[in-house]
Amino acid sequence: MRRWRCFAGLRKMAARESKPVAVSSVRPRMLVCDVDGTLLNPLGELTPASRAALNSLRLAGIPVVLASGRLPYAMQTLCRELELAGPQITMNGALIMAPLSGEIVAGHTLGYDDVRAQLAFARDLDLPTLLCYPDHLKTQRLTREIELLFTPYEEPLPEIVPSLDALAASHPYKIFLHTGRERYEAVVAAARARFDGRFGITSGNKVSVELLALNASKAEGARVVAERSGLSMSEVAAIGDAPNDIALLREAGVSAAMGQADSEVQAAATFVTATNADDGVARAIATLFPAIPRLT
Numbered sequence: 001m002r003r004w005r006c007f008a009g010l011r012k013m014a015a016r017e018s019k020p021v022a023v024s025s026v027r028p029r030m031l032v033c034d035v036d037g038t039l040l041n042p043l044g045e046l047t048p049a050s051r052a053a054l055n056s057l058r059l060a061g062i063p064v065v066l067a068s069g070r071l072p073y074a075m076q077t078l079c080r081e082l083e084l085a086g087p088q089i090t091m092n093g094a095l096i097m098a099p100l101s102g103e104i105v106a107g108h109t110l111g112y113d114d115v116r117a118q119l120a121f122a123r124d125l126d127l128p129t130l131l132c133y134p135d136h137l138k139t140q141r142l143t144r145e146i147e148l149l150f151t152p153y154e155e156p157l158p159e160i161v162p163s164l165d166a167l168a169a170s171h172p173y174k175i176f177l178h179t180g181r182e183r184y185e186a187v188v189a190a191a192r193a194r195f196d197g198r199f200g201i202t203s204g205n206k207v208s209v210e211l212l213a214l215n216a217s218k219a220e221g222a223r224v225v226a227e228r229s230g231l232s233m234s235e236v237a238a239i240g241d242a243p244n245d246i247a248l249l250r251e252a253g254v255s256a257a258m259g260q261a262d263s264e265v266q267a268a269a270t271f272v273t274a275t276n277a278d279d280g281v282a283r284a285i286a287t288l289f290p291a292i293p294r295l296t
Helices: 013-018 035-039 048-059 072-082 112-124 144-153 184-195 218-228 243-251 263-268 280-288
Strands: 030-034 064-067 088-090 095-097 104-107 129-133 136-139 174-178 199-202 208-213 236-240 254-257
Touching (some): 030 218, 030 243, 035 064, 048 064, 048 072, 048 280, 088 218, 104 218, 112 129, 112 174, 112 184, 112 208, 144 174, 184 208, 218 236, 218 243, 236 243, 236 280, 243 254, 254 280
Parallel strands (some): 030 064, 030 236, 064 088, 236 254
Antiparallel strands (some): 088 095, 129 136, 174 208
């Protein structure tokens, strides 16, 4: 059973979440979980219920992998708190590495021509632009909106440089374009028109667009990490809430979308759990891994 959709005709999120979820034929052996908007509540906090649910998996020998658009060092505190020493999916899958040890498993950088093409696109649309590296960010224009985006995530503000074009050969892992919510859809459409089939185009918040190497994604990162453990994607459970989680939710053996996620994200998942304000991750884990004793 690849997908089960008992919720298709229901409109109320609470009604959808309360229905039993038929995942008994799927036996996941790994969890891949998004961070912001999923694991963390709206205040950016890890709740006791979510912590206990993940710890129950870890103690039962189920690998837990975080999948985030964050830079690796912005995931270190969470990895320490959850005792996740292994590789994590960082930078939306552009870099698979262990934030605590620095071990790199796989990485996909952008080449000179890639960066030049993406910077030209950003200039055409007059978008504030960041070049993203594992340990720092660079920009020519640091807006207040960008400052507010990065401040909560333990990341220092981007370094202001005279020219991003001069860094075209520096192999960034992704390029971040700040769109604001009002321009997001138009920029996504323009990016797809210009770059579809050449670069990965994604977003974790619908106020920005990120451009990556074509083979960089959370889904591909999950495949890499699973294979290191001798697992296939059919044995992976996934939880997410944003456009950058859609492919992961579709390709995992079983998956849960957060209750506050947009309809396109919910449609990609096997079922819909509660919101991140109501411990949706803990509830999803109870459904995905019913045989695992739950810690309290």
